[in-house]
Amino acid sequence: MRAWQEAGEKRRMDVNRRVKMVSPGRLVIDEESLPVPGRNEYLIRISSVGVCGSDIHYFKHGRIGNFVVEAPLVLGHESSGVIVEAGPEADPNRVGRRVAIEPGVPCGHCEQCRSGRYNLCRDVKFLATPPVDGAFCDYIAHDQHFVYDVPDSLSDDEAALCEPLSVGIWASHKASVEPDDRVLVTGCGPIGLLAAQVARERGGRVIVSDIVPERLEVAKSLGFEELHDPRAVLLEDSGIEVDVLIECTGVTGVVRGGIGVLAPAGRAVLVGMAPEAQQMLPIASIQTGEILLAGTFRYANTYPTALDLLLRKRVDVGPLIGGRYGLSRVADALNASEQDPSRIKPMVVPSLAD
Amino acid sequence: MRAWQEAGEKRRMDVNRRVKMVSPGRLVIDEESLPVPGRNEYLIRISSVGVCGSDIHYFKHGRIGNFVVEAPLVLGHESSGVIVEAGPEADPNRVGRRVAIEPGVPCGHCEQCRSGRYNLCRDVKFLATPPVDGAFCDYIAHDQHFVYDVPDSLSDDEAALCEPLSVGIWASHKASVEPDDRVLVTGCGPIGLLAAQVARERGGRVIVSDIVPERLEVAKSLGFEELHDPRAVLLEDSGIEVDVLIECTGVTGVVRGGIGVLAPAGRAVLVGMAPEAQQMLPIASIQTGEILLAGTFRYANTYPTALDLLLRKRVDVGPLIGGRYGLSRVADALNASEQDPSRIKPMVVPSLAD
């Protein structure tokens, strides 16, 4: 860590490679000077970045709902790194530390922020969400209060994956999963597989569902025994009844089927983003069963829990990781899951020689 | 009350007129012998019965969703009466008392009942829901634990209207309305006008919305100052933003518009029954705003609160009452609101000479 005490020096000499999406499907690498950390920020050298479905979606379509990529954008928001320099009001003692980076920095002052719901802050700056650049690069500057020290026993990849794990933690928290609750997790992508592990860790009896056999195999390797495959039998015909639905596909039919198998007073947490702004939902079931349906948007105050669950090995991200890619191979990373569905979560590792 | 001590005698001599729907739109009056109260039941002489939208719907269409009227059915479930005889295990001290009748009698033993959610009991017997007869008649027998003593200062009509008031109490309870919450109540039928009063009583700042001018007038007479008329401006264009939606129309466009004006972390309580089993809902808004959407089905443990709110004059049912009809004029009562929208709640009063 001594080396970084000359961080200012280093910064002037070093170069920051940044992978930018210039249009759907097209990436370029720019070499730029290092960012100067703001008053409350750190300069962070990126160690590892998970590829998220939203990155893939931006890469393919150039937009997600109302978020449109208009200028070249650096993607990647599930990241970890090492603090290399502190801004003037950031704690200098943390320079040199490995950190998990929470990508959203809220305003801190609005009604939502002050009520503990900073994920709903309208002025949040969130990595890789236009117009804010992300972490497929060598260095970023980030607010000191949204980076978390990583215990030695955790890897850089694990630290990066605190981000999707946070989504899973948030889902179970919203659903108040308790021991003995029957929980259906629809969709065995990264979010689903992490949400399912958290629900199990809370004591829930978890059924996971996916249409892709490779994904169900990964679920199996994580110890899930109750697997549902809609190609074999539809949820509606499966005889399944659950207390909680954690919906991670966003597919209308699945949302509907999942709500349909909820017991009275069941709780449905919607995590998967629907491609459409509106969906046909089974309103009669929702009313007669007094179903509680909770929208979720990102997460708040979850990083300490994510690090703890990983540290105590209550959640395993190992089987999810599907390859490591250097900066020059980000396009490959973005395409990996589609080409091989068992690669649940490809990682971008800037330090990798390609 | 002395008179009723010869209740058994009376029962043998008296006759029970019962207004039965034999097919959509067609009612007949049968004269029958009085029901014999079961082990835990009372025999109750009906004083007053409110006409509910569900009665009107059965009367017109012969069904509500999966509930189909197959045999002749007595409608009416918002009722009050006087206890005239006690079954062998019912408390005989209550004979002679005026009571508000909670129409749903649950099994008392299932998971839902034991968890305090008896409204979700699958074995509930609910007045005027096929195949259980209702209260458009002179006498019914009803469980001793689901009739509530009525204070002297409350009228029979008020006692009967504890039923729709319960729906309003339940809605605000589900939404946890607190002082300073902005609340939008869509639909100024009886449920909407009662729910709005309860929300106001909890400290909420209430906006009421309806497309029918006569109903907005009634709202005004109840002291509501913020009125929204969708014919003048759509909710979407109104600039309204609220914390809570209490949706009492069931109309898809209104549900959607109402959810659309919710602030982040807003809560939507669905009270109005949609005619369709499925509805197009604004899923993107629900997710990005972390909206909580709660289905409601009837109510539980609300009658004491309803009586208390009426007793303390925190809720006023007077302006809602739209005429009183004897048993021979039940059809008129069922048609009254359609013919004159200012008649929010027609009442059937069996003792009325027609």
Add this chain to the structure above:
Amino acid sequence: MRAWQEAGEKRRMDVNRRVKMVSPGRLVIDEESLPVPGRNEYLIRISSVGVCGSDIHYFKHGRIGNFVVEAPLVLGHESSGVIVEAGPEADPNRVGRRVAIEPGVPCGHCEQCRSGRYNLCRDVKFLATPPVDGAFCDYIAHDQHFVYDVPDSLSDDEAALCEPLSVGIWASHKASVEPDDRVLVTGCGPIGLLAAQVARERGGRVIVSDIVPERLEVAKSLGFEELHDPRAVLLEDSGIEVDVLIECTGVTGVVRGGIGVLAPAGRAVLVGMAPEAQQMLPIASIQTGEILLAGTFRYANTYPTALDLLLRKRVDVGPLIGGRYGLSRVADALNASEQDPSRIKPMVVPSLAD
């Protein structure tokens, strides 16, 4: 099970040995005829009964607070058995089944019962609580809705211990223990060791504390690594800080010390019964830290969860069990824990030849 179809026959011939406490420290065995199950009851042959601290307390002192043993009383309320005969309105299909017996049968109709808090019913009949006899006997009659089918893979002892496990489930439920919560469980008696396992199953990071080395050893054998021994260092000086206190000793100094190590917004659940009606509590800490302090009394709706946790081996009662005693050795069972503190939970097994 065929044999029991002649249950009525059997009942007439069989004898019911009942161990009665006639005065503090003195037991007698009476032989009586079998009880006749009431309308909604089963006749149950007792398989196994755990010895509870309250049994020991009644045995020594003849009272617990306001509950005074005035007539001879059969102790024992943590029991399992086999249904041998059904009352006229009890489901006859369950005759022959092994069941866990929930000892408290509430009225089912009061405000508490109807709100899902049947443990607070003032008219509850609870085994081994004066004047209701308990289960240190061959047969009891019990309400059909408060006995639960036991899966084949669970033992009679496990079924019986659903009762103290319920107390542990209730404690964590009241505290809303979530992943990453730091939880301190004070007292490693049966309740403490079960509550600690449930808190861990919900994802909590659990510290257990006890002054008796043998009990800490049992905790260790259950996999707990963070052990606190107040003889080595007082809680106050331990540097421990937790989010949740599950207090299972009832000892004033421990309650106080435990509350004292709660973080801001900490939650204290009081399970251990204090010997005194009043205790000195650290009110200043409770106020400045906005501590939530929850009294607990028994449990509600926990048996299905208890059976599920045992079935899935998320909770282990094996290391707690400290000997099995026939009916003639109940006094030995009641004294066992005091003589050998590693015998956390002695069991009474009526079928054992002594």
Add this chain to the structure above:
Amino acid sequence: MRAWQEAGEKRRMDVNRRVKMVSPGRLVIDEESLPVPGRNEYLIRISSVGVCGSDIHYFKHGRIGNFVVEAPLVLGHESSGVIVEAGPEADPNRVGRRVAIEPGVPCGHCEQCRSGRYNLCRDVKFLATPPVDGAFCDYIAHDQHFVYDVPDSLSDDEAALCEPLSVGIWASHKASVEPDDRVLVTGCGPIGLLAAQVARERGGRVIVSDIVPERLEVAKSLGFEELHDPRAVLLEDSGIEVDVLIECTGVTGVVRGGIGVLAPAGRAVLVGMAPEAQQMLPIASIQTGEILLAGTFRYANTYPTALDLLLRKRVDVGPLIGGRYGLSRVADALNASEQDPSRIKPMVVPSLAD
């Protein structure tokens, strides 16, 4: 507002009189230069300041618990004022506005702040709490996010009293007071009378209790009809039973008596600060009744609600106000309530000629 555009000019010329407590019972007035607002602060000219029990306590005893007045301290933390100058990063558009001043400014970054519990921030700076000076002066500088615009129809006194009203709002929020809840408010000082009004506004049926006849008279003038006077009959003997206790005296006997009259599942919110660090509490009642006991410390996110309740005249502070005093008469203000108990809330108004 034009006048204030030369605020910097004004500041250099004007003088800031500050009333300092130099030792218990002794005040001096210093004339100082105006404070310079920090980066995110406003310079505010004080309009009105309520005298709080804590001010009186500091004035008499020089300390409250662990908070000890070591250097001269300006008291007063219930204040309103006018913004006269904006710090470099504070919104300049608000200069000239009348504001209610929330006295506690938290760090904004700790776990408590980020979870919406900023009142529990360990680094909060709170007016008139050593070593932070308060508002018995002409000018203070205060964080821009903790001052709230005051509607024209509200007076300066009303704006200042948002502070104690916030305590009352917080109490009812913590107790989740709902319509029909029976609520006992013990202590009719300013906090009690405000808390009682908020509980009533939420629909609660409120009983107020105090030993001082003048205070009960003020309660009566606020419309409370159920008054309890412990000199006439002790709570224990009163037959009162309530769902919620809002305890505003801190007196051990009253806390105990109040908890004692709670119904099963009752909720006790402790608002009044006890003089001792420990109190004898009725632990047996807390346990057998599953009482929930909540400590409270100040409040969070209540100012908008306070302003709304005052604006809609749902809470009336008029009858509480007991005289207005200029800066030279602060000692009189601090002594007023003791000399005349009907003076519930004396106000200090710096602009008053004495």
